[in-house]
Amino acid sequence: MKSIDYILSNKQRYLDELFELLRIPSVSADKKFSGDIRKAAEFIRDKFNEAGVDSVEIHETDGNPVVYAEKILDKTLPTVLVYGHYDVQPADPYELWDSPPFEPVIKDDRIYARGACDDKGQMYMHVKAFEAMIKHDELPCNVKFMIEGEEEVGSEHLGDFVKANKEKLAADVILVSDTSILSNDCPSITVGLRGLSYIEVEVTGPNRDLHSGIYGGAVGNPINTLCDMVSQLIDDKGHITVPGFYDKVQDLSEADRAAMAKAPFDIEMYKKELDIDDVKGEEGFSTLERVGIRPTLDVNGIWGGYIGEGAKTVLPSKAYAKISCRLVPNQDHEEITELVARHLEKIAPKHVKVKVTPLHGGQAAVIPTDSKGYRAASQAFEKAWGKTPIPMRDGGSIPIVGLFQDVLGLDSILLGFGLDQDAIHSPNESYGVFNYMKGIETITWFYQFFAKK
Amino acid sequence: MKSIDYILSNKQRYLDELFELLRIPSVSADKKFSGDIRKAAEFIRDKFNEAGVDSVEIHETDGNPVVYAEKILDKTLPTVLVYGHYDVQPADPYELWDSPPFEPVIKDDRIYARGACDDKGQMYMHVKAFEAMIKHDELPCNVKFMIEGEEEVGSEHLGDFVKANKEKLAADVILVSDTSILSNDCPSITVGLRGLSYIEVEVTGPNRDLHSGIYGGAVGNPINTLCDMVSQLIDDKGHITVPGFYDKVQDLSEADRAAMAKAPFDIEMYKKELDIDDVKGEEGFSTLERVGIRPTLDVNGIWGGYIGEGAKTVLPSKAYAKISCRLVPNQDHEEITELVARHLEKIAPKHVKVKVTPLHGGQAAVIPTDSKGYRAASQAFEKAWGKTPIPMRDGGSIPIVGLFQDVLGLDSILLGFGLDQDAIHSPNESYGVFNYMKGIETITWFYQFFAKK
Numbered sequence: 001m002k003s004i005d006y007i008l009s010n011k012q013r014y015l016d017e018l019f020e021l022l023r024i025p026s027v028s029a030d031k032k033f034s035g036d037i038r039k040a041a042e043f044i045r046d047k048f049n050e051a052g053v054d055s056v057e058i059h060e061t062d063g064n065p066v067v068y069a070e071k072i073l074d075k076t077l078p079t080v081l082v083y084g085h086y087d088v089q090p091a092d093p094y095e096l097w098d099s100p101p102f103e104p105v106i107k108d109d110r111i112y113a114r115g116a117c118d119d120k121g122q123m124y125m126h127v128k129a130f131e132a133m134i135k136h137d138e139l140p141c142n143v144k145f146m147i148e149g150e151e152e153v154g155s156e157h158l159g160d161f162v163k164a165n166k167e168k169l170a171a172d173v174i175l176v177s178d179t180s181i182l183s184n185d186c187p188s189i190t191v192g193l194r195g196l197s198y199i200e201v202e203v204t205g206p207n208r209d210l211h212s213g214i215y216g217g218a219v220g221n222p223i224n225t226l227c228d229m230v231s232q233l234i235d236d237k238g239h240i241t242v243p244g245f246y247d248k249v250q251d252l253s254e255a256d257r258a259a260m261a262k263a264p265f266d267i268e269m270y271k272k273e274l275d276i277d278d279v280k281g282e283e284g285f286s287t288l289e290r291v292g293i294r295p296t297l298d299v300n301g302i303w304g305g306y307i308g309e310g311a312k313t314v315l316p317s318k319a320y321a322k323i324s325c326r327l328v329p330n331q332d333h334e335e336i337t338e339l340v341a342r343h344l345e346k347i348a349p350k351h352v353k354v355k356v357t358p359l360h361g362g363q364a365a366v367i368p369t370d371s372k373g374y375r376a377a378s379q380a381f382e383k384a385w386g387k388t389p390i391p392m393r394d395g396g397s398i399p400i401v402g403l404f405q406d407v408l409g410l411d412s413i414l415l416g417f418g419l420d421q422d423a424i425h426s427p428n429e430s431y432g433v434f435n436y437m438k439g440i441e442t443i444t445w446f447y448q449f450f451a452k453k
Numbered sequence: 454m455k456s457i458d459y460i461l462s463n464k465q466r467y468l469d470e471l472f473e474l475l476r477i478p479s480v481s482a483d484k485k486f487s488g489d490i491r492k493a494a495e496f497i498r499d500k501f502n503e504a505g506v507d508s509v510e511i512h513e514t515d516g517n518p519v520v521y522a523e524k525i526l527d528k529t530l531p532t533v534l535v536y537g538h539y540d541v542q543p544a545d546p547y548e549l550w551d552s553p554p555f556e557p558v559i560k561d562d563r564i565y566a567r568g569a570c571d572d573k574g575q576m577y578m579h580v581k582a583f584e585a586m587i588k589h590d591e592l593p594c595n596v597k598f599m600i601e602g603e604e605e606v607g608s609e610h611l612g613d614f615v616k617a618n619k620e621k622l623a624a625d626v627i628l629v630s631d632t633s634i635l636s637n638d639c640p641s642i643t644v645g646l647r648g649l650s651y652i653e654v655e656v657t658g659p660n661r662d663l664h665s666g667i668y669g670g671a672v673g674n675p676i677n678t679l680c681d682m683v684s685q686l687i688d689d690k691g692h693i694t695v696p697g698f699y700d701k702v703q704d705l706s707e708a709d710r711a712a713m714a715k716a717p718f719d720i721e722m723y724k725k726e727l728d729i730d731d732v733k734g735e736e737g738f739s740t741l742e743r744v745g746i747r748p749t750l751d752v753n754g755i756w757g758g759y760i761g762e763g764a765k766t767v768l769p770s771k772a773y774a775k776i777s778c779r780l781v782p783n784q785d786h787e788e789i790t791e792l793v794a795r796h797l798e799k800i801a802p803k804h805v806k807v808k809v810t811p812l813h814g815g816q817a818a819v820i821p822t823d824s825k826g827y828r829a830a831s832q833a834f835e836k837a838w839g840k841t842p843i844p845m846r847d848g849g850s851i852p853i854v855g856l857f858q859d860v861l862g863l864d865s866i867l868l869g870f871g872l873d874q875d876a877i878h879s880p881n882e883s884y885g886v887f888n889y890m891k892g893i894e895t896i897t898w899f900y901q902f903f904a905k906k
């Protein structure tokens with residue numbers, strides 16, 4: 001295929017353009033980067049124009065804008081809707097990065113930068129695959145692109161956009177590259193995603209910071225109390241204690257569990273790579289099941305009192321925690337958020353006041369493997385990688401996948417090319433140059449197979 | 454007494470000089486203020502010279518310097534050793550101050566600034582009382598001043614200084630103004646102080662921050678684990694669960710408890726002033742007992758994971774807590790630090806690593822009320838306030854009081870004039886102008902009574 005040769009011969013330019021995008025700190029969780037959010041959206045718009053779309057526009061929302069582009073060859077042909085996001089996770093703690101998060105560098109054939117994989121690198125592969133096919137008249141079907149800027153904060157306003165543009169977004173399949181494969185030797189396709197419920201908890205004790213000597217022992221300490229409350233959320237068997245939390249969780253059949261167990265997984269390697277002496281999770285489930293088919297509760301952040309250098313004997317007025325639950329199919333994120341919030345209020349002792357603020361959420365999703373889209377993705381891997389990909393359930397959440405199923409009635413094909421070692425959401429996020437280039441090839445092949453009669 | 458008239462007529466200058474001192478941000482817990490530590494020490498030295506001491510010097514230590522001054526009238530006369538500190542607590546969170554912490558202002562006859570009471574205000578009263586007595590030849594005995602700069606971080610290097618200067622520091626009594634009275638209508642003298650054991654705990658899970666979707670549920674979260682550990686330190690009766698923690702705690706006699714119960718205390722006012730619906734503490738003890746005669750454990754600070762704006766789905770590598778225990782007589786702070794550290798290591802689950810770092814500590818102390826020093830202090834209050842002070846046990850810690858008993862064999866008279874409402878260690882720390890001036894008078898009277906044959 002001419003497109004493939006073109007992709008290989010344009011490697012350096014394809015990398016240079018991605019680096020340009022990675023230099024824009026489009027962090028959606030922190031308002032101080034809103035100018036860069038805009039710059040990133042405009043960069044994508046310009047690249048779509050250069051690549052040869054019919055039209056591209058920056059759609060304003062009540063939050064960050066959505067970049068929409070399309071190329072309609074013939075209304076009778078099938079249509080692929082590509083979804084991706086140009087926003088990234090916060091880069092802090094900055095001091096843990098070996099090189100500045102927004103000054104991309106290549107080391108050992110890996111691109112190091114915030115967003116290198118999640119999702120700038122994976123999203124931009126679609127722009128370049130499209131360019132290659134257009135240049136050689138090898139685009140076999142219609143394509144629409146919807147690139148948002150709020151995925152890392154829960155796609156708060158994408159729902160409104162999708163609901164308001166059902167006609168415009170009409171398609172036969174949705175293609176998303178925002179997930180990982182098991183390894184470069186063992187490619188996989190994600191067929192399950194967890195939902196998310198994310199809240200912030202504020203615990204208030206006395207109305208001001210107190211001297212821990214004069215009041216200590218007599219006034220409830222909001223940090224100790226927050227710890228007590230968090231500790232009660234998970235029992236010693238690793239079960240989440242929030243009443244009703246598991247009510248809608250489906251138990252997998254023994255057959256399904258056996259199938260999952262076939263995935264190559266080395267627990268010792270896993271522990272070694274993370275430098276932990278033991279894993280920790282819900283009793284009665286394997287590590288792959290714990291991240292794949294079971295809901296979880298994690299404190300993502302906690303703070304209160306004096307956290308500076310040295311010692312300060314303060315009994316603080318307030319303590320805070322950010323707590324999120326990963327959800328499985330049928331658990332409704334709004335219902336879970338409500339259950340967790342009410343439970344925290346219920347277990348709060350009388351000596352404190354508790355305030356729970358929902359920060360965001362999304363539904364879990366399962367993607368059928370017997371669809372035309374999945375088969376095309378599987379064939380694309382076979383062609384580009386010479387291997388048949390394994391269907392995998394991923395622990396992560398892409399809230400919009402559930403949204404697309406609900407509003408557009410479309411399944412998403414999760415054609416992701418990341419690796420665990422990419423350390424997305426962590427310092428020193430990276431993405432393999434091999435995965436970037438091979439991903440562009442695979443996407444190009446996907447169109448060919450999907451458009452086949 | 455001429456000195457008293459002089460004090461009253463120099464009120465404005467005495468306030469102006471204190472304001473100068475309060476403008477120096479001599480925070481000992483944060484190295485970035487070390488230049489201001491120096492400036493504060495030099496300010497004190499100069500004021501001692503102006504006040505008329507024989508000699509004053511800034512003694513270097515391995516930490517912050519000690520300002521030592523003396524006025525020896527006659528070796529046969531009794532000698533008073535005055536202790537105070539020129540360092541202050543950190544002022545953060547700055548945003549909670551109504552006026553900048555290091556720009557003192559007077560509102561409603563109260564001085565608002567970090568250190569206004571603790572201890573710049575109370576320490577400086579001694580300099581001014583001394584000046585007044587010198588000016589009118591009314592100093593009736595020898596006096597030595599030892600003003601340190603590390604009290605708020607545990608007086609780490611004062612011990613070396615005291616041990617190395619036993620001769621120089623020889624005295625008949627130690628006078629310290631770093632405590633509070635019950636109220637201006639009901640003055641009191643602190644006769645008991647709690648000790649302190651202060652540690653920092655670091656809990657490490659995986660070797661890097663992880664994506665909570667990909668690893669959540671399968672890898673132990675160090676924040677959740679830290680919460681579990683903290684929660685185990687105190688049981689549901691408010692007892693500290695560290696083995697051996699209470700072994701050396703003395704139970705007070707029913708008579709002593711009855712005497713304590715006589716102190717005027719309104720629990721409803723207490724709750725109202727702190728805006729709490731309930732107090733919280735060890736079962737079987739009153740609020741005054743909980744802060745006066747019982748040891749405590751408080752988390753003074755906690756942090757880990759993402760604490761910025763918005764939501765970040767991180768499973769962090771590390772979580773931290775600053776934990777301190779207030780100790781009662783006979784509890785050795787080094788032994789307690791050891792017990793707490795070993796216990797934390799013992800209850801740490803296999804999926805995390807725990808590191809405990811002692812930050813500082815000090816011994817508890819009880820001051821006898823039948824001493825010449827205590828009687829002089831009591832008489833000074835009667836003279837200046839027209840009321841006999843109540844002997845009180847205070848929950849705070851002044852580690853050096855225990856040190857002085859051990860090394861110099863001297864009791865400290867805690868002639869403090871603060872009030873609860875001074876909010877020391879908190880935003881908007883303040884000190885009553887009345888207490889500042891009345892304190893200078895009381896100190897002046899103390900010398901007269903103490904020197905009496």
